[in-house]
Amino acid sequence: MNLSLRRLVLLGPGLTWLAVFLVVPCALVFTYSFFERGVYGGIDYVFGLGNYARAIDALYLKIFLQSLKIALTATVLALVIGYPAAYFIAGAPANRQKALLLLAILPFWSNYLIRTYAWMVLLNREGLINRGLAAAGVIDTPLPLLYNDFAIVVGLLYAYLPFMILTLYASIARLGPELREASADLGAGWAQTFVRVTVPLTVPGIAAGCVFVFVLSIGNFITPDLLGGGRRIMVGNLIYDQFLSARDWPFGASLAFILIGIMMMLLFAQAWLVNRTAPGAARG
């Protein structure tokens, strides 16, 4: 099999699927963004850039920046908390790793809504956490843990931490213990080995994990609604509201594609960074 045929076989099925079930449908919705909402919902086929003009608005920019801040916070926390956990799993006895991975993801085979309700039980003013802290004498008055940004970040962190862990694991697991040993033999301490050997070699995993958590967080609309008490509107809610409450598909589409454009740029930036910091591949 020559190189180009092999590439066709590898890329063909996946790309065709995406072309048919992603590119075409989204192109369809993209065209809606150039039309207007009909009086009762539906679409008035009157061409114009009005929706994009409407979208460039301080209100939506403010919402986007607030969402960015929350999503970034959740992402950084997921990385800092998830990396050691993934490292631990990758360093566990070989026959336990699969089980540890599965145990990390099992909780998420229940249902998102009831997990969120469970968090409300844990976080509310009379909830388990406040009661536990009060009983331990740590606090006098209940902490405001729910219906605010703190709760949203906790909810997002909880929902997407396993994604970070699994992705990081895939990257860390390819480093054998020999690397750590070699580094130690050469006189490097644990911290040095970690910073100068382990982390750079796992940059692809770190990048992918961060992309997952960030992207999933920014599009999430249920967590801000329930755990945030609807007090903080994020980009996901904004677009959902335009499509379903306002029944204004054209405007919703314009907001969505502006968001997609910004995210694409962020992804390019991330990919460029990864290619710069990851050590070159040994290509034969």
Place this chain on the structure above:
Amino acid sequence: MTKKTGIFSAICAGVCLAALGSGGGLAAEKIVISNWDGYMPGDLLENFTKETGVAAELAVHATNEEIMGKITASGGKGFDIIFVSSPFAEALTKLGLAAELDHAKLPNLKNLYPDAARLGYDEGNTHSVPYAWGTTGLCYRSDLVSGTPDSWNDMLKPKPELAGKITMLGTDRWLLGAGLKALGYSINSTDEAQITAARDLLIEAKKSLLAYDDTTFYAKLVSGEAALVHAWDGWCNYGIAENDKIRFVIPKEGSDLWVDTMVVLAASENQDAAHKFIDYVLRADTGKWVAENILYKVPNKAAMDGLDPSLLQTYPNMAMTPASLLALEAMRDIGGAQKAYTRAVTEITAAQ
């Protein structure tokens, strides 16, 4: 019975059975209904099939907005009947997605209150049939709230001790509705200045809110996490069922009349069977089940008349007369002003 009559009867029965069983006959009909889970008696579909021979399947939806989005995107293909609230029934009609009803096929319409045929969003019930109705107001714990709240401002400009113990409905029409009514405007207002005024009032009110909550507010009342909540009357009854100190009040400035309706889709290929189903649902016993199990009022006079008086005592809002309900404003589709409503709600929820 003589032998001849017996044989004759047997032949008739055989012919009838053959007619029913033949493909393309009555038994092959099937309808698909989309509704909220638990909004109809569990055995309704079964009993309907037994009685009419029409098979019925239930699809479920979570919110009006979602099923509306789905029907708009697909033209309603695959569904025969959907249960949606009045503004959406009106929108479906205006979009041409709702079928015109043939009242000749709906004899049980007579079970409805005469007033239920004069609702603003669909005069004469030409494209929808009301299933349940009610209003929105304040649901509160009488042991946690001093005095008796009687105005929207008790929630929007609350006493200091209630701050942080109030929730409001987050759905745009009801959220803005509270503000509009408090200011004396219509809940179907399309006036930009009025919408803006309501928005500003609600942004101020946000400061004393615990949360916007459409689904667990009665649980918050029961647990005491909240003392006063913005609630639909039926939902307040769920709270009353758990804690008898809970009361419901319709603010003096007035409120909305919401109606959940049944709509036959224009794209439905089983319009006849769909009519049979609606007619079946309009029977007194179905309405009675809704009232007794979901604690919602139904516009079905025959059903309401048959209710147990003790139910009305425990849940006073069940005893509201149709006349008093009609004094409220029926919720309607607001056309292009919907964009302004959504924008106002976005501004409210984005305000910090």
Place this chain on the structure above:
Amino acid sequence: MAKARKQHAALRLHAGLVYVFLYAPIAVLVVLSFNRSGLPTAWTGFSTKWYAALADNAAILNSVGNTLIVAGVSTMLATVLGTLLALGLEQGRRSSVLDAVVFAPMIIPDIVLAIALLSFYTLLNMTLGLHSIILSHVVFNIAFVCAVVRTRLRDFDHAVIDASIDLGASQVTTFRRITLPLIFPGVLSGALLAFTLSIDEFIIAFFTAGAGPASTTFPMQVYAMIRFGVTPEVNAVATLVIGVSFTLVLLSQRLGRGAPLRPRALGR
């Protein structure tokens, strides 16, 4: 050596706390499945009535079955397509455009994808059903599998592949016995992520499902209960699902002593 052991204990503690964090809400929802009252947020006494109610609730049980089918099939398809895609992208010239297209499903908001797909299916006059949900779920699952497998392929030592081919192995054999085992942790992670995403996905499933219980998935059923109360029957289902999976994981550990994920033969 002493230093390594100390690190190990701190690492173990951290990992333990992470698992506690992951399971804390699960513990709450399991306990609430035995709640006498139907309220999702307040405990009023012990009762197993929800498990009994669940046995009679054909709608919920049916939807769980549908969800498992959708998640299972879409994961299998996405894993195969995504892995092949990752391999194709990593070899040869890097194309930023292709990279972007592959990430696109992740960054498109769910509601947009849901409406886009339904509009597309309607245009094609396609009958909807469980299959249309599967087709739709594969779209975002491919992106996750591909991205995870690619992290494994970075810095991949192609010398091993070339050596295998030089020694006479066919492309397929090389893939099966060299490449696949080396990328397996990535494929497994990707598949688990895809399965998890699919099992809990609501909005795309709702929009692209056919009309009727034959295409109703578990999330659709649960969210539809929101108006009249999400009863602890849902907690009961969740408890059973987690309980069964947990047991299977423990059993497989006991019985198979687990298979190592890193191929010992290559001594890596």
